[in-house]
Structures are given as C-alpha cells and as structure tokens.
Amino acid sequence: MKPRNKCLHPLSRRNAQIASCATSTITLFGKMSKVFFAVPTPESLTKIEIVWKYFDAWSKVLAPKSNRIGYVDVFSGPGRYDDGTDSVPIHVLKVALEKSLQGKLIAVFNDIDFKPDLERNIRTIPNFGTFRSIPKVHDYEIGNDPSPFSRLYEPVRDIPTLSFIDPWGYKGLSLELVASTVHPFGCDCLFFFNYARINHALEVDNFTENMDVIFGQQRRSDLQERIAGMSPTEREKRIVAEVTDILKASGAQYVHHFGFAYSDKNTTSHYLFHLSKNNLANRIIKQITSKLSTSQSQGVAKFRYKRDEDPQQELFDQPADDLQESLMILYEGKNLSVAGIISDHSRRTSMQYTDKNYKDVLQGMEQASIVKMDRPFFERPAGTLADSVMVYFPKKRTPKH
Numbered sequence: 001m002k003p004r005n006k007c008l009h010p011l012s013r014r015n016a017q018i019a020s021c022a023t024s025t026i027t028l029f030g031k032m033s034k035v036f037f038a039v040p041t042p043e044s045l046t047k048i049e050i051v052w053k054y055f056d057a058w059s060k061v062l063a064p065k066s067n068r069i070g071y072v073d074v075f076s077g078p079g080r081y082d083d084g085t086d087s088v089p090i091h092v093l094k095v096a097l098e099k100s101l102q103g104k105l106i107a108v109f110n111d112i113d114f115k116p117d118l119e120r121n122i123r124t125i126p127n128f129g130t131f132r133s134i135p136k137v138h139d140y141e142i143g144n145d146p147s148p149f150s151r152l153y154e155p156v157r158d159i160p161t162l163s164f165i166d167p168w169g170y171k172g173l174s175l176e177l178v179a180s181t182v183h184p185f186g187c188d189c190l191f192f193f194n195y196a197r198i199n200h201a202l203e204v205d206n207f208t209e210n211m212d213v214i215f216g217q218q219r220r221s222d223l224q225e226r227i228a229g230m231s232p233t234e235r236e237k238r239i240v241a242e243v244t245d246i247l248k249a250s251g252a253q254y255v256h257h258f259g260f261a262y263s264d265k266n267t268t269s270h271y272l273f274h275l276s277k278n279n280l281a282n283r284i285i286k287q288i289t290s291k292l293s294t295s296q297s298q299g300v301a302k303f304r305y306k307r308d309e310d311p312q313q314e315l316f317d318q319p320a321d322d323l324q325e326s327l328m329i330l331y332e333g334k335n336l337s338v339a340g341i342i343s344d345h346s347r348r349t350s351m352q353y354t355d356k357n358y359k360d361v362l363q364g365m366e367q368a369s370i371v372k373m374d375r376p377f378f379e380r381p382a383g384t385l386a387d388s389v390m391v392y393f394p395k396k397r398t399p400k401h
Contacts, residue, residue, distance in 0.1 A: 108135070262306075338358070
C-alpha cells in the first residue's frame with residue numbers, strides 16, 4: 001500500500017472514462033429497512049469485524065508515510081444497532097482514536113436514510129471532538145446523478161483512502177465505478193456485493209437495463225449465455241469470476257472475495273470483495289478473512305462464513321493439491337522468490353490462498369524434490385521459508401523417442 005503523491009478518485013482525472021458508467025446508476029432494490037438495524041446477525045458482525053480490522057491494518061501501513069489518510073463510507077447506516085451494538089462507522093472511528101490517528105484521518109460518511117441517527121451516534125464516541133477534521137456526514141442519494149458520488153471524495157482527493165461500499169440490495173453502481181476508487185496506490189476498497197439478488201436479476205428480463213449498468217451490456221449478454229444451464233455451483237463460480245475480471249480490467253490488480261452463506265442452506269447470499277493495486281494489501285486481507293472462515297480443507301480456508309458449518313475437510317476438495325499443480329504449470333522452468341510467487345500468482349489467477357498456504361505447498365514440493373531452493377530446508381530454521389528465498393521450477397522433460 002505504498003502511497004504516491006496523487007491518489008486519483010472517482011470522476012476526477014478519469015472523468016471521461018468513469019462518467020459514462022456513473023451517469024446511468026440505477027436504484028435496483030429500494031431503500032434500507034430500519035428493521036435491519038434492530039439486532040445484528042452473526043453475518044453482519046463478521047462483516048463489521050473484517051472492515052474494522054482491515055482499516056486498522058491498512059492505516060498502520062499508510063499513516064506513518066502520509067500526512068493525511070482518508071476513509072469514505074458510501075452507505076453508512078446509523079452507526080449503531082438498536083440493541084447498542086456498534087456498526088462499521090463507529091468501529092472505524094474508535095480504531096482511529098485508539099491508534100492516535102485523529103490528527104490524520106479525514107472520514108466521510110453518507111446515508112440518505114440515517115444521517116441524523118449517524119451524526120448523533122458518532123458524537124457519543126469518547127474524545128470525538130479531538131479529530132482535527134470532524135467526520136462529515138452527508139445524505140446524498142447515490143443514483144442516476146453521478147455528482148453526489150464524486151462529491152463524497154472531494155475532501156480526500158490526492159490522499160490514500162480506504163472506501164467501504166455496502167449498498168442496500170443493490171444501487172446499480174457499475175463495477176467500473178467501484179474499481180475507480182482504488183486509483184492509484186494507497187487507495188483500497190471493500191465492496192459488499194449482493195450475489196443472491198444479482199444472480200436472480202440475471203434471469204429476469206425486467207432487470208436487463210440494471211444488469212447492463214453493473215456489468216456492461218456486452219459482458220452481461222455474454223455472461224447470461226455462459227451461465228445458462230449451469231449448475232448453481234458452477235453458475236456462482238462464473239458470476240464471481242466475471243465480477244473479478246471486470247474489477248481487474250478496470251484497474252484493481254488484486255481482487256479477493258469472502259462469501260456469506262445463508263444460515264439455513266448451502267447457498268451464498270453476499271460476497272465482500274476487496275480491491276487493491278498492492279500485493280501487501282492483498283496478503284493482509286487474506287490473513288484477516290482466513291481466520292474468520294468457518295471451514296477449511298487441506299489447511300486452506302474456504303473464505304466463507306456460514307453459521308454452524310462443519311469445519312471438517314471435504315473428501316473431494318483438495319485446494320493444496322490444486323495450488324501445487326497451478327504453480328508447476330505457471331512457473332515451469334522459471335526462478336522466482338517466494339514473495340514474487342505469492343504476488344504474481346495472486347494477481348494472475350482467481351485462486352485464493354494465504355501466505356502460509358503458499359509456503360506450506362512450496363516446502364512440500366521441496367521435500368518431494370519437485371522444486372529446488374537457493375537456501376535448502378537443511379540450511380533454514382525448521383519449518384520456515386522466508387520471502388526472499390529463491391525457488392527453482394524445473395522444465396518439463398521431453399520424452400526421448
């Protein structure tokens with residue numbers, strides 16, 4: 001998350017490119033229900049934990065290198081549930097105060113339905129008045145007019161900024177516009193994607209215009225053709241892959257996703273996407289979300305939260321073996337550092353693994369004499385593999401005739 005002098009934000013220098021998508025944002029599924037903020041579900045608590053923990057880690061990297069850092073929450077909610085549980089805005093501000101960031105943080109919140117509640121709730125935070133820049137709360141409607149989205153970013157223009165975009169249902173924001181928030185380095189985004197509703201909308205002709213806004217007309221059409229007749233599992237993989245491809249094509253070099261399953265069935269309701277241009281940011285978010293995953297296989301987290309899920313391995317799910325095969329194919333005959341492998345493989349593929357997963361697999365490949373390393377295992381402390389170690393992948397042997 002290395003900062004640069006200029007952190008381009010939506011509708012600034014990329015105005016011509018982004019405005020064509022932003023001008024057609026459409027409200028798809030109505031407004032936020034006040035009932036939603038009565039008592040948090042376990043899924044909501046998990047989402048909140050991911051966001052505030054990532055803000056904490058992100059700010060630790062950026063704050064020492066920057067005079068100011070920004071945080072923009074596009075659909076904030078009231079900041080607190082009716083039962084007194086803090087939601088994302090208050091958690092983020094509390095972390096900022098605990099880490100003595102009140103002199104650096106510029107926080108911008110927005111919610112058309114809950115502005116008075118949010119303003120009242122954040123002012124109950126102890127030492128709220130010590131912020132050098134008092135957090136701003138707006139009630140802009142994010143819809144057909146792109147200017148409110150742009151105005152949210154005016155106070156944080158040219159500084160490293162973390163964005164959190166959590167629409168109620170789906171506001172019709174294009175994926176290209178979401179990706180624009182991570183230009184260039186130092187700016188990351190967490191985006192809550194309502195998979196269940198998008199999946200349904202792709203089957204209903206009435207929502208074609210809305211899907212064109214989100215995916216783009218040609219991509220939407222191609223996607224619908226591809227997923228026709230697919231099983232629910234394959235369909236979900238294809239839709240998530242399409243979202244990832246669009247986000248990467250729009251400028252996010254690293255995209256990570258964490259799923260939330262319905263508590264009463266084995267299907268996904270939402271995904272939390274993390275977008276960044278930085279490898280360290282990608283490694284950090286995977287460390288956070290892997291620990292909150294409710295199941296794993298071969299020591300690899302499934303990056304999913306499901307209440308009461310059986311954490312045991314599935315018989316036919318072998319993600320560590322899949323990673324080994326992928327590494328052997330991609331890096332045949334090449335020499336890379338461990339850090340280089342993690343960075344390049346994470347960027348080039350949609351496979352999701354933590355640093356530990358990569359290192360465990362590479363050490364297993366070394367033990368099996370599949371790869372060699374410039375510092376072999378007997379010269380390293382037991383069970384360790386530093387980022388700087390070089391890994392040598394062999395070329396395929398051509399069979400002699």
